[in-house]
Amino acid sequence: MSGLLLAGARLVGAQGTASEPVDVLVRDGxxxxxxxALAAADAERVELDGRFLMPGLWDGHVHxxxxxxxxxxxxxxxxxxxxxxxxxxxxRVDAGWDPDEILLGYGFRDALWPDTPSAELLAVGDVAVxxxxxxxxxxxSNAALLRRMGLADHEWWLNEQPAFDLxxxxxxxxxxxxxxxxxxxxxxxxxRGVTGIVDxxxxxTIGAWGRRVSGGLxxxxxxxxxxxIDFDTVRASGLRSGDLVPGSxxxxxxxxxxxxxxxxxxxxxAWTVDPxxxxxxxxxxxxxxxxxLLAAARDAWDAGLVPTIHAIGDRAVTQALDTFAALxxxxxxxLPPRMEHAQLxxxxxxxxxxxxxxxxxxxxxxxxxxxxxxDHHWAxxxxxxxxxxxxxxxxxxxxxxxxxxxxxxxxxxxxAAAVTRSRDGREPWxxxxxxxxxxxxxxxxxxVAGIAxxxxxxxxxxxxxxxxxEADALRTLPVHGAVVDGRLV
Numbered sequence: 001m002s003g004l005l006l007a008g009a010r011l012v013g014a015q016g017t018a019s020e021p022v023d024v025l026v027r028d029g030x031x032x033x034x035x036x037a038l039a040a041a042d043a044e045r046v047e048l049d050g051r052f053l054m055p056g057l058w059d060g061h062v063h064x065x066x067x068x069x070x071x072x073x074x075x076x077x078x079x080x081x082x083x084x085x086x087x088x089x090x091x092r093v094d095a096g097w098d099p100d101e102i103l104l105g106y107g108f109r110d111a112l113w114p115d116t117p118s119a120e121l122l123a124v125g126d127v128a129v130x131x132x133x134x135x136x137x138x139x140x141s142n143a144a145l146l147r148r149m150g151l152a153d154h155e156w157w158l159n160e161q162p163a164f165d166l167x168x169x170x171x172x173x174x175x176x177x178x179x180x181x182x183x184x185x186x187x188x189x190x191x192r193g194v195t196g197i198v199d200x201x202x203x204x205t206i207g208a209w210g211r212r213v214s215g216g217l218x219x220x221x222x223x224x225x226x227x228x229i230d231f232d233t234v235r236a237s238g239l240r241s242g243d244l245v246p247g248s249x250x251x252x253x254x255x256x257x258x259x260x261x262x263x264x265x266x267x268x269x270a271w272t273v274d275p276x277x278x279x280x281x282x283x284x285x286x287x288x289x290x291x292x293l294l295a296a297a298r299d300a301w302d303a304g305l306v307p308t309i310h311a312i313g314d315r316a317v318t319q320a321l322d323t324f325a326a327l328x329x330x331x332x333x334x335l336p337p338r339m340e341h342a343q344l345x346x347x348x349x350x351x352x353x354x355x356x357x358x359x360x361x362x363x364x365x366x367x368x369x370x371x372x373x374x375d376h377h378w379a380x381x382x383x384x385x386x387x388x389x390x391x392x393x394x395x396x397x398x399x400x401x402x403x404x405x406x407x408x409x410x411x412x413x414x415x416a417a418a419v420t421r422s423r424d425g426r427e428p429w430x431x432x433x434x435x436x437x438x439x440x441x442x443x444x445x446x447x448v449a450g451i452a453x454x455x456x457x458x459x460x461x462x463x464x465x466x467x468x469x470e471a472d473a474l475r476t477l478p479v480h481g482a483v484v485d486g487r488l489v
Contacts, residue, residue, distance in 0.1 A: 002027065002042050002043065003025060003026055003027040003028075003032070003040055003042060003043030003044070003486075004025075004026040004027075004043055004044050004046065004457070004483070004486055004487070004488070005023060005024070005025050005026070005038060005040050005043040005044065005045045005046065006023065006024040006025075006026070006046055006048055006053065006459075006461075006483075007023045007038075007045055007046065007047050007048060008021040008022075008023070008047060008048045008049050008050055008051075009021060009022060009023070009024050009048045009050075009051060009052070009053035009461075010022075010050055010051070010052045010053065010465070011024075011034075011052075011053055011054070011450075011451050012052050012053065012054035012462070012465060012466065012467070013054075013450050014438040014439075014441045014442045014449075014450065015438050016467055017465060017467045017468060018052050018465045018467070018468075021036075021048075021050050022034055022035060022036055023035060023036065023037065023038035024038075024053065024451070024459075025038050025040050025043060026043075026457040026483070026486045027043070027486070028486065029250075029456065029457055029485040029486040030454060030455065030456060030457055030486065031451065031452065031453055031454065031455045031456075031457050032453065033453060034451070034452075034453055046488070048461060048480075051461055051462060051463060051480055052461070052462040052463070052464065052465050052466075053451065053459055053460070053461055053462070054441070054445075054450075054451065054459070054460050054462065054466075055445040055446070055448040055450065055451060055455075055458065055459065055460070056193065056194070056195025056196060056221075056445075056446070056458035056459050056460050056482060056483070056484065057192070057193045057194050057195060057196075057411040057444050057445065057446075057460055058194070058195070058196040058197065058198070058399070058401075058411075058444060058445065058446035059189070059194055059196075059197045059198070059400075059401045059402050059404065059409055059411060059414070060197075060198050060361045060399035060400055060401030060446075061198055061200060061340060061361050061363060061399075061401035061402065061403045061404075062197045062198060062199055062200065062401065062402065062403075062404045062409060063136070063199075063200055063201050063202070063403070063404065063405065064182050064185070064197070064199050064201050064205075065171060065178055065181075065182070065201045066136065066167070066171060066201070066404075066405050067185055067404040067405040067409060068178065068181035068182045068184070068185040069171055069173075069178075069181060069405075070106050070107075070405040071185075072104075072181075073104045073105055073106040073107075073132075074088065074089065074092055074103060074104065074105035074106070074131075075088075075105075075106065075107055076088055076105045076106060076107045076108040076131060077107035077108070077109070077134065079108050079109075080113070081113045081114055081115050082110065082113055082115045082116060082117040082118070082121055083115055083121070085105075085108050085117075085121075085131065085140075086121040086122055088105070089103065089105060089122055089124060089129055089131070090124055093124045093125070093127050097127055099125065099126045099127050102128045102129070102130060102145065102148070102170065103124075103127055103128065103129045103130075104130055104131075104132070104170055105129070105130070105131040105132065106131070106132045106134070106405070107132075107133075107134045108131055108133055108134060108140070109133065109134050109135075109266050109369075109373070110133065110138070110266070111265070111266045111267075111268065111373040111376070111377060112372060112373060112376060117140050117157065118156070119141065119142050119143050119146070119153075119156035119157075120142075120143075122140070122141070122142035123142055123143065123144075124142070125144075126144055127142075127144060128141075128142065128144040128145035128147075128148045128149075129141065129142045129144065129145055130142075130145045130166070130170050132163075132167055132170070133266060133267060134266065134369070134406055135264040135265070135266045135267060135406055136163075136164075136167065136264075136405070136406060137159060137160055137163055137164075137263050137264040137266070137267040137269060138157070138158065138159050138163055138266075138267045139157075139158045139163045139166050139167060139170075140156065140157055141155070141156050141157075141158075141166075142156070143156070149166065149169065151166075159263060159267055159269055159284070160263050160267075160269055160284060160286070161286075164202060168202060168203065175208075175211065178208075179208075179211070179212050179215065179217065182212065182217070183212075183217050185409070186217070186219050186220050187219065188409075189220070189409050190219050190220070190481075190482045190484070190489045191479060191482075192409075192410050192411060192412060192479050193411065193412075193460030193461075193462065193479040193482050194220070194409065194411055194460075194482070195220065195221060195446075195458040195459070195460065195482055195483070195484045195489075196220065196221035196222070196223075196446045196458060197220060197221075197222055197223075197409075198222075198223045198225065198255055198256075198361070198399075198401065199222050199223065199224050199225060199255070200225045200258055200340075201225075202227050202229070203227070203229065203230065204230055204233075205224035205225055205226070205255075206224050206226065206230075206234065206237075206239065206245050206252075206254060208224075209222050209224045209245050209248055209251075209252040210245050210246050210247035210248050210252070211247065213245075213247060213248040213249055213251050213252060214247040214248070214249070218249065218251060218484070218485070218487070218489075219482075219484055219489040220251070220484060220489075221251050221252070221446075221458060221484060221485070222245075222248075222251060222252040222253075223252075223253055223254075223255030223256070223335075224245055224252050224253070224254060224255050225255040225256050225257070225258050225308070226254070226255070226256075226257050226258065226305055227257075227258050228259070228296065231257070231299070231300070231303070231305075234254075234303075234305070235303040235305075239254050239304075240254060240303070240304030240305060240334065241254050241255065241256060241257070241304060241305050241306040241333070241334045241335045242254060242334025242335055243334075250485070251484075251485060254305075255308075255335065256305070256306050256307060256308035256335060256338055257297075257300035257305035257306065257307050257308065258307075258308055258309075258310065258340075259286075259293065259296055259297060259300070259307055259308070259309045259310065260286040260309070260310040261285060261286050261287070261293060261309055261310060261311045261316035261317075261319050261320050262283055262284060262285055262286060262310070262311060262312055262313050262315075262316035263283060263284045263286075263312070264312055265312060265313075265343060265344075265370055265373055265374065265377065265378070266370065266373055268283065268377060269283050269284040270283045270312035270313035270316065270343070270344070271283040271284060271285045271311075271312075271313040271315045271316040271319075272313035272314055272315055272316075272344065272378070273313075273314050273315050273346070274381065276377050277376070277377065277379065278376075278377070279377075282313075282315065283313050283315070283316075285315075285316070285319070290319055290322060290323070293309075293319060293320075293323050294323050294326050294327070297309070297323050297324075297327055298327060301327055301329060306329065306333055306334065306335045306336070306337055306338075307323075307324075307327070307337060307338075308337070308338035308339065308340055308361065309323065309324075309338075309339050309340065310339075310340040310341060311339055311340070311341060311342060312341045312342075312343045312344065313343070313344050314344040314345055314346050314349070314381075314384070317339070317342055317344070317345050317346070317349055318346065318349055320339050321339075321349055321352045321353070321356065321358070324337050324339075324356050324358055325352075325356055329357070331357055336357055336358065336359045336397065337356070337357065337358050337359070338358065338359045338360070338361050338399070339353070339358055339359070339360055339361065340361045341361070341362065341363065341366075341403075342360050342362060342391070343366065343370075343385060343386055344378060344381065344384060344385050345384055345387055345390070346384070347384060347390070350387065350390045350391060350394050350396075351394050353391060353394065353396040354394050354395040354396050358396070359396070359397040359398070359399055360391050360396050360397070360398050360399070361399045361401060362386070362388060362391075362398060362399070362400060362401070363400070363401050363402055363403045363406070363407060363414070364386070364388065364400060364414050364415075364417035364418035364435075364440075365402060365407035365408070365413055365414055365417045365423075366386065366403065366406065366407060367385070367386035367417060367421065367429065368417050368421075368422070368423040368429070369406075369407060371429045374386075382429075382430060383430060383432075385430070386430070386433060387433050388418060388433055388434070388435050389432060389433045389434060389435060390433065392435055392436075392439050398435075398439065398442075398443035399443055399446075400414050400415065400418060400440065400443045400444045401414065402414055411444050412474055412475055412476070412477045412479075413475050414440075414444065415437070415440045415441065415444060415466075415474050416471070416472070416474040416475035417475075418434065418435045418439075418440040418443075419434055419435055419436070419437050419440050419471050419474060420434065420471045420472060420474075421433065421434045422472075423475075437466065437467065437471070437474075441466065446458075456485070457483055457485065457486040458483065458484050458485065459482065459483040460479060460481075460482055460483075461479070461480040461481040461482065461483070462477065462478065462479055462480060463478035463479065463480050464477055464478055
């Protein structure tokens with residue numbers, strides 16, 4: 001067979017209800033023809049029986065290795081205190097644990113805990129324990145873990161880069177094992193209609209995706225991003241943003257160059273104008289001066305790598321915008337400059353995104369996860385937190401994502417959070433910042449405007465029309481399948 005014929009599909013656009021059924025002929029990874037009763041004897045025919053067809057969904061911010069590993073870690077998301085987190089650890093050890101293995105936990109959120117963590121709380125005999133926070137910006141360890149990893153006694157609680165560095169060591173596994181985990185995770189993502197991801201793993205994403213695709217993992221389109229740790233290697237290779245990743249059969253391209261300005265809200269390291277009420281201080285800027293960040297971004301741009309800058313606090317957002325203004329990246333760049341997260345913004349900074357041509361990579365589920373933390377630590381400022389509607393109305397290009405494993409890689413949960421600003425039956429949180437469904441869909445399509453002849457055949461097949469269901473039902477919208485590069489996956 002040299003093609004794929006999707007028969008009886010109702011096309012979903014961003015603006016309204018789906019079309020009457022049509023046939024969609026796919027050849028060589030692109031949409032070759034649309035119309036009623038198409039015939040193609042040499043194409044595989046798949047009857048969709050009136051199901052709904054739309055562009056495939058993208059997740060604009062994924063840490064693939066961590067995301068794939070999370071299901072194999074102890075879940076701490078239910079812990080409401082340091083004592084409860086320690087009790088979960090003790091219960092797991094009591095149920096049987098090999099002391100030669102490190103017990104890795106994930107998902108704690110300590111920003112509102114009534115008590116204080118300590119290394120001693122996690123003491124469970126000779127078992128080495130390391131717990132990674134839900135935002136991945138903190139690692140809490142016991143003394144046995146410190147001994148095993150060669151760390152000093154005071155390093156039982158690490159934030160930001162030291163936490164990232166330890167997280168990489170804790171997550172280490174051979175390539176074959178990691179690739180197998182990621183294949184399983186991608187299969188689950190395909191089942192929710194995901195056909196593309198922006199991979200922000202912290203080591204050698206370019207080499208990893210060349211290896212994975214050449215090894216047969218072809219169910220996802222990927223933009224593979226670069227961190228400073230790999231900068232010299234990538235620059236020496238001559239690869240630039242937008243280039244095809246060698247060995248990836250056209251499925252993976254070089255993405256953005258990732259820089260940081262600050263930390264995260266739950267870790268109270270997001271860099272803000274106003275101080276935190278309990279922790280004091282205004283967070284943790286990554287670079288000593290604005291000039292240092294600009295120098296790092298300019299090095300990347302001079303090497304052909306378009307920067308994306310992590311900025312969560314309002315002071316960090318301003319610094320990132322100032323950096324982009326100084327870089328003056330032209331509209332002809334292979335990728336638009338991006339900002340990751342932009343969770344708290346000064347109103348005066350919002351129009352600067354559009355003026356500078358900066359895309360905003362935002363994660364609506366974070367607003368649902370962090371609403372109580374924000375109400376406490378950003379009290380009096382939350383009308384400008386997770387301000388998606390402001391960005392949309394200012395004409396900013398939005399890209400929705402999950403930041404998996406910080407939130408689940410499920411674009412329908414992401415879209416629902418963006419549209420409803422609610423979850424679990426709670427009242428909407430700052431509903432004035434909700435996005436229209438049309439905007440949330442476009443921001444989830446990876447830059448594609450809709451299904452059209454000549455377009456890339458990355459498609460999601462749905463069992464319901466997203467325009468015809470209640471907004472709360474978007475979170476569990478049923479997906480029938482996905483097509484990537486013209487192949488059913």
